[in-house]
Amino acid sequence: xxxxxxxxxxxxxxxxxVVLGVVALRTLRLRNAEATALADQVRTLGGRLExxxxxxxxxxxxxxxxxxxxLEKGLADEEDLEEARRYFEQxxxxxxxxxxxxxxx
Numbered sequence: 834x835x836x837x838x839x840x841x842x843x844x845x846x847x848x849x850x851v852v853l854g855v856v857a858l859r860t861l862r863l864r865n866a867e868a869t870a871l872a873d874q875v876r877t878l879g880g881r882l883e884x885x886x887x888x889x890x891x892x893x894x895x896x897x898x899x900x901x902x903x904l905e906k907g908l909a910d911e912e913d914l915e916e917a918r919r920y921f922e923q924x925x926x927x928x929x930x931x932x933x934x935x936x937x938x
Contacts (some may be wrong), residue, residue, distance in 0.1 A: 903909040909917075
């Protein structure tokens with residue numbers, strides 16, 4: 834004869850791994866969804882970074898062209914251009930200020 838608590842104990846011992854498995858599966862699905870969302874964000878940021886790099890390249894090219902034109906037309910010499918660079922470097926405010934904008938990460 835089987836004691837009446839044996840069925841309850843066996844059911845409980847079987848239920849524990851099943852519940853743990855369900856919880857683990859839900860957690861795994863949640864982590865996979867978060868990883869997919871994070872991967873999408875990284876791809877988006879990568880695209881934005883490429884766009885910024887292209888804009889920076891175009892801007893640098895335009896600056897080189899303008900410098901060349903000024904030199905070739907005789908409107909400025911190397912000293913004038915260097916003085917203008919120093920002036921703008923000293924008087925331009927940085928776009929990113931750590932104290933104001935916080936950490937980039």
